[in-house]
Amino acid sequence: xxxxxxxxxxxxxxxxxxxxxxxxxxxxxxxxxxxxxxxxxxxxxxxxxxxxxxxxxxxxxxxxxxxxxxxxxxxxxxxxxxxxxxxxxxxxxxxxxxxxxxxxxxxxxxxxxxxxxxxxxxxxxxxxxxxxxxxxxxxxxxxxxxxxxxxxxxxxxxxxxxxxxxxxxxxxxxxxxxxxxxxxxxxxxxxxxxxxxxxxxxxxxxxxxxxxxxxxxxxxxxxxxxxxxxxxxxxxxxxxxxxxxxxxxxxxxxxxxxxxxxxxxxxxxxxxxxxxxxxxxxxxxxxxxxxxxxxxxxxxxxxxxxxxxxxxxxxxxxxxxxxxxxxxxxxxxxxxxxxxxxxxxxxxxxxxxxxxxxxxxxxxxxxxxxxx
Numbered sequence: 001x002x003x004x005x006x007x008x009x010x011x012x013x014x015x016x017x018x019x020x021x022x023x024x025x026x027x028x029x030x031x032x033x034x035x036x037x038x039x040x041x042x043x044x045x046x047x048x049x050x051x052x053x054x055x056x057x058x059x060x061x062x063x064x065x066x067x068x069x070x071x072x073x074x075x076x077x078x079x080x081x082x083x084x085x086x087x088x089x090x091x092x093x094x095x096x097x098x099x100x101x102x103x104x105x106x107x108x109x110x111x112x113x114x115x116x117x118x119x120x121x122x123x124x125x126x127x128x129x130x131x132x133x134x135x136x137x138x139x140x141x142x143x144x145x146x147x148x149x150x151x152x153x154x155x156x157x158x159x160x161x162x163x164x165x166x167x168x169x170x171x172x173x174x175x176x177x178x179x180x181x182x183x184x185x186x187x188x189x190x191x192x193x194x195x196x197x198x199x200x201x202x203x204x205x206x207x208x209x210x211x212x213x214x215x216x217x218x219x220x221x222x223x224x225x226x227x228x229x230x231x232x233x234x235x236x237x238x239x240x241x242x243x244x245x246x247x248x249x250x251x252x253x254x255x256x257x258x259x260x261x262x263x264x265x266x267x268x269x270x271x272x273x274x275x276x277x278x279x280x281x282x283x284x285x286x287x288x289x290x291x292x293x294x295x296x297x298x299x300x301x302x303x304x305x306x307x308x309x310x311x312x313x314x315x316x317x318x319x320x321x322x323x324x325x326x327x328x329x330x331x332x333x334x335x336x337x338x339x340x341x342x343x344x345x346x347x348x349x350x351x352x353x354x355x356x357x358x359x360x361x362x363x364x365x366x367x368x369x370x371x372x
Contacts, residue, residue: 016045016046
């Protein structure tokens with residue numbers, strides 16, 4: 001189906017830019033699927049990257065070797081890939097990184113300056129003076145400004161209206177050159193999976209209500225708030241399954257199960273009764289789209305662009321602030337009281353086919369403009 005959608009389009013020679021191409025992470029999984037779909041559609045695809053775990057089939061990989069401190073590496077990579085592309089001819093240069101020149105930039109990581117603002121907003125008072133300092137953040141902010149200079153970037157893809165508003169508010173980038181392409185997933189993968197076996201594997205008993213959290217970078221993604229809310233539900237036969245890497249809290253309740261990284265993540269969604277994800281800043285969490293594809297109701301924060309596809313009480317609940325513990329508890333109890341609600345219905349098309357088709361439409365538009 002995916003190849004059929006793309007085969008309708010003109011064949012393009014495309015350069016994609018991503019610093020690290022790995023097997024995990026929302027942007028990485030998005031890129032894997034997009035690369036595969038583009039190759040199946042007959043497009044000529046080149047990937048410019050600093051490192052990769054497995055070479056994507058049918059893609060020409062161009063290694064970009066850079067050295068330096070953590071503070072310098074993003075800027076050095078951006079400049080190095082810019083030099084590498086000089087003299088090369090592509091129909092479209094598509095970057096998933098903040099880089100110095102591209103036809104299309106996908107702002108999948110949102111805005112670094114908004115992340116810093118949100119981090120200060122949600123941090124305890126004693127941490128605030130120490131946050132957002134240092135060369136790394138200065139370099140990222142400077143690079144971000146270069147990326148959103150309309151002289152350097154032709155068009156921008158965002159995965160939420162939230163990020164679009166942030167770009168318009170912070171940069172003089174033309175609104176008509178910003179395109180909303182919401183995340184998509186392989187919906188078939190997340191349906192009809194091993195619920196009973198997976199619950200038994202993690203010791204979840206019949207009648208217990210299982211929350212699921214998926215992700216790494218737990219500070220930004222609000223796991224601490226979820227665990228704090230869980231303490232208020234200690235007698236409510238609720239358990240929380242945490243999938244992903246992070247530093248375990250010292251005093252996590254006994255009803256929190258830390259599974260680490262997990263192969264077959266679709267079975268974790270099948271085992272759960274409610275997906276809970278409360279970031280302080282997330283452009284649009286792909287894990288929420290995966291949960292909806294699995295038919296799970298989603299409780300998330302308004303600081304997550306994926307909240308825009310949530311219809312209150314129908315396929316989930318949106319918490320105004322990630323740290324509003326009372327509202328989190330209320331939402332969990334609401335969905336706990338609706339044991340027969342699964343699978344929930346989402347009016348929005350969650351499919352990868354839709355996502356790739358819309359993405360390619362923007363790349364083709366940029367390619368046409370480049371030829372004119």
